[in-house]
Amino acid sequence: MNFRIYDPLEVKLLLRKKNSILASLRKKKLKNKFKIAILGGSSTEDIKLFLEIFLLMRDIKVDFYESDFNSYYEEAVFGEGELYSFKPDIVFIHTTLRNIKIPPIKSNNECDKLKNEILHKFETIWSHIQERLNCTIIQNNIEFPLVRSFGSSDSSHNLGKISLINEVNDYIYNYAKKHSGFYVNDIGYLSSYHGLENWHHERSWSMGKYSFNYSLLPYFSFNLFSIIESIYGLKKKVLVLDLDNTLWGGVIGDDGIHNIKIGPDDPESESFSRFQEYIKHIQGTGVVLAICSKNDMANALEGLSHPHSILKKKDFVSIKANWEHKSSNIIEIAKELNLGLDSFVFIDDNPVEREEVRNILPQISVPEIGKDINDYIKIINQCNYFDRLDWSEEDTKRTNLYSENLERADELIKFVDYQDYLESLEMKSIVKEFDNENFNRIHSLINKTNQFNLTTKRYADSEVASVINDNNKIGLYGKLIDKFGDNGLITVMAGSIDHKKSTFTIDMWCMSCRVFKRDMEFYFFNKIIDKIKLHDIKEIIGIYTPSKKNKIVESMYNKLGFIEKDSNSENQTFILKTEDYKLINTKIGENNDC
């Protein structure tokens, strides 16, 4: 591909060239990753087409199933069509206002009856799918109508359409809160963002049976794509920022601390403050911040010490202020944080710097943020880099976790012997079986880890839940604490027991890159062996599935004493007799409090 289609979305290009873009993307050689079924209450053909384009751009190949036109209810509830034999990983239910018939209502009773009918219909669909498929569901909420019956009081009047839609939406949100693996595609937001007058579009309905303006389809599918990216843990983790004319107006090295534009004094300064506030919000969702600026370090730090700068030195896990190429600095940051470049976003006001980084590091997202500071937030927001489906307390602590790692690196310099260094860290760990208390963190670790990930498998919520509930499955997690701080829950493993053969197969094993080279994997495996022995297991089967990113664990099973049994182009299989396993010494002690 020699053109950009997102960062931000090139909607006109996508609408015009969709067929040739898709044809060229389909030439990529990719393994089938998962299956999506689309149940439509109106046309879905090009929703699917754009979704496929975005997924292929991200190297994800998908098999699709589309229901017959407007047969979403029949297929989900009565099993018509091939939905259930297709066995999708994700079902997307594309219902909109067009599928909710609201006749003129004369009484509160009639209104309640109608509302209950609508809710009952939805819940019947969801429960049938969840019972029979155990898969992830994405459901549209309902957008507002263009026309109101009661005018302004439509939202507060019992019989108002908007009031009814709000109640149905609340019901959808509550269902999402209570059911894991159920997510809302927020077309309420999308339709307000683009304007209801633009969203509702009779010509798109009459000519193509699309329930909203056909020219907004790329935005719609991109939103859906972002949800799917989040489900599979592919969202961005690091935001790298330039300083001059990005975090403040002016050039600190030339203008001096008193003349850079930040704070409440004039409209331009206020705009930069607003941008910093936005960045602070993004950080709050668990994204870590770094700086990459062509500046002297002293000037960079002086700028951040400006009394009106909302972002301070401590907000950044890495600050690169020098005169090297920005791409080289970003590579350094990625090494320090031990994170893949494809989880990085780089923001710079200078198009030349953006182009340099984009050319050298095509994996990084470098949005075209425009020339006006007032556009930055809007454009970055439209790129959906940081969408998050679940969120745990741990996410807010992430900046601290990485800063502590930098302190640990300083400590390492003091020691000549690595084992002495490990000893000095005073590490303590706890290993336990999967529990509901740590559900979100377990799920997100499995879906975010690319490097220490033996089988590269991703687990949907329902799969994590099945490890907890199924007696033939074992899932263990490990936490690690040391003298610099709590690293939190940093490793997970799950597998299944075959009682007849007395074997245990490790289906998934991940560890966060935060704790590489601490021997945590050996400590963890010692504990795995202890647990497995309780089930009278004679042999453990380990599988390594090579990927672009998990080379670091290619000899993991050899190190643990496994013997290679079988290998093909996709997997290598290893076997270990439990009685042959020799415990490996580490500098980690047991702690039941962390």
Added chain:
Amino acid sequence: MTANDLVEEIIRDVTNNHNEIISSETQVMSIEGWDSLAHLNIIFAIEAEFNLKIELGEIENFKKVADLLEYIEKNT
């Protein structure tokens, strides 16, 4: 690029038809890949490129490529 060339490019892009000979006398519905959805897409693209707002009633009158070109010439 002339209006004729641009319209032809739009038609080829949307229908993904890069071989067939398209002239101003070509019946639009006979072009391979031109269905009702492609029709809608082409109208959208023409509206965007030529900064036009084409009325629903007009759309049904576009039988030949020449009808489109004539409409564009009259309204831009």
